Amino acid sequence: MNRVVLVGRLTKDPDLRYTPNGVPVTTFTLAVNRTFTNQQGEREADFINIVVWRKSAENAANYLKKGSLTGVDGRIQTRNYDGQDGKRVYVTEVVAESVQFLDTKKEQGNYQTTNQTNSDYPFVNDAQSVDIKDDDLPF
Amino acid sequence: MNRVVLVGRLTKDPDLRYTPNGVPVTTFTLAVNRTFTNQQGEREADFINIVVWRKSAENAANYLKKGSLTGVDGRIQTRNYDGQDGKRVYVTEVVAESVQFLDTKKEQGNYQTTNQTNSDYPFVNDAQSVDIKDDDLPF
Amino acid sequence: MNRVVLVGRLTKDPDLRYTPNGVPVTTFTLAVNRTFTNQQGEREADFINIVVWRKSAENAANYLKKGSLTGVDGRIQTRNYDGQDGKRVYVTEVVAESVQFLDTKKEQGNYQTTNQTNSDYPFVNDAQSVDIKDDDLPF
């Protein structure tokens, strides 16, 4: 059981790339405002890295931009790789299964489904079946 | 909106500490098994760092140990601090609002509530009202 | 563990009432659009009844209206009572712990915390400590 739901705004425009096998992957950071204030009475935010695969990746890249109010439904993923300085780098990010565009009049959503092979299927998802090379991911 | 629900097992015994003002804080890592297998047909896990505050921190330290099946309901928090090598360190972790012990017969739960001041309350929570010094946190 | 997160639109203006002891309670129905289409290629919705207590109830009544895009974080509650025709009526609804207004520029949120006694506290919540008489609830 690993479930995450977030609503926040993109800190920058989304970043669409392709894996060596041509699978689209979009990354962006969501700023999610906290519901409480800190000692100084300020409302802070958490900055959460999001990864979206396949058709949803292309939709996110097309419809989202810096500042877009966005809902994300997905799961937390951890991975690690060797940094350029030789030390191990640990990454925690959210793999989106669904991205909802909340700024538009019709708040259109994109759903993906897990481990999909048949890609002419309308709701495509997750792409854990695809090799994720660390350097394909911009985070 | 920032919501996380996890079920997994502790990778080690939990670690209970106290802030300078005496607030209990427990940390542990949850291994959450994935529902799908990788290229080699193996089932992998995500390793997610959890922070629990106040009464729930003490309960978690008392009732959980390495391997305990545990449910966590909380939110993702990001923070950063200057590492000993001078580079900025970015941390993503889950602040638990509720921890449920799933191994025991009665799967007893602990609920905390946010920004609580009155601590003789049975379900105490979150402690964002408390100064969190980075070096109080073991992650 | 009982967690619900929804984003949808109010089907009507919210309904604010008070319990006999003067506790505010607001109810409304959220239309949550599905991510998939039915046999006829239409996109349907689920219509989910929401209950909000205390300070958040008053905020919801002030800031929300028919059509407002709204996020809800809460839990599923079931209860039953004897209907006027003598048969038992079973109700399933969502008790909101947090309501987020997604239409406004600052998408202001309201957080409540559970079983709160001290009510001059900024984030008040849930009111399970309060007697809920069935006929105080409009559903």
Next chain:
Amino acid sequence: MNRVVLVGRLTKDPDLRYTPNGVPVTTFTLAVNRTFTNQQGEREADFINIVVWRKSAENAANYLKKGSLTGVDGRIQTRNYDGQDGKRVYVTEVVAESVQFLDTKKEQGNYQTTNQTNSDYPFVNDAQSVDIKDDDLPF
């Protein structure tokens, strides 16, 4: 956005049926203990109806029984039909996308994915693509 996560115990053995087109569907009720107590100091539960489709339906029927500790990840669905007394009946239930068996040593999970047609796929899901006749559902 419509997400539900529950952990609870089956109130009875699960009920496996098949739609006219042969699609397996299992239903059961989860008793989810509340984290707080009522006026009398008792800990109550919510009783939530769950619907599981396809492969997960068969797995749930095989592995779960009355009392099984079970995690459910899914979405709230509302529907209505004409009751035998001529009045409209309104139903709120949770359609499970994933069911996790928490009693077993390996807490095996079952994942489904949405709107799947190709059923030799390992993680099959949701079956909203399938006609749901109201009288196929025991609730």
Next chain:
DNA sequence: TTTT
């Protein structure tokens, strides 16, 4: 640095 990882659990069953």
Next chain:
DNA sequence: TTTT
């Protein structure tokens, strides 16, 4: 009894 349903929203955009």
